[in-house]
Amino acid sequence: EVQLVESGGGLVQPGGSLRLSCAASGFTVSSNYLSWVRQAPGKGLEWVSFIYSDYSDGSTYYADSVKGRFTISRDKSRNTLYLQMSSLRAEDTAVYYCARVITSRPNYFDPWGQGTLVTVSS
């Protein structure tokens, strides 16, 4: 069964850093496209970041709202996806979901992890 389990969320002060993890099972992170999507409290879904598979050069992409502050990466040996977040702002407060990306036109997200809550507050 394909499954994703996020961890690493918590309370962090503005300007601080946090690293989210997304442990995958049932497939290998290195040979799949993956993304992070977030959802602010009571709000809709917002795409955050994307990483190509190693076979497709592993390029990364970011929403303008997080570019330069967030970094997506993966560890093949741990079969885990990461999101390193720095210079955090109050508006980054959200549940962060990782998702496998299925190639289509356009790509879509399936499945999703259960999410991990990040709260940026002093």
Next chain:
Amino acid sequence: QSVLTQPPSVSGAPGQRVTISCTGSSSNIGVGANYDVHWYQQLPGTAPKLLIYSNTNRPSGVPDRFSGSKSGASASLAITGLQAGDEADYYCQSYDSSLSHWVFGGGTKLTVL
């Protein structure tokens, strides 16, 4: 503000049929870019789940009470035989060529009366 527009809420009685619209533009789902639309269901307190992909296709396990369509710059999700368990938020998703990233509609809350 989402580039894909959905009604904030819809409602229907058990057994009835409801539709949820998703309206875009030529830079995403309309003539021009003509990207497909995907739909997700988010039950209260849970993660989104893929409901319809590529306009009309249901993943394995999704009941045929759920169907999707697309015409021009609009897409629709139809739910027939409404059940209490269908109460959820529903999101459409596509890609915007002007923004160069994936986009979601603002979401529609379905209430079963």
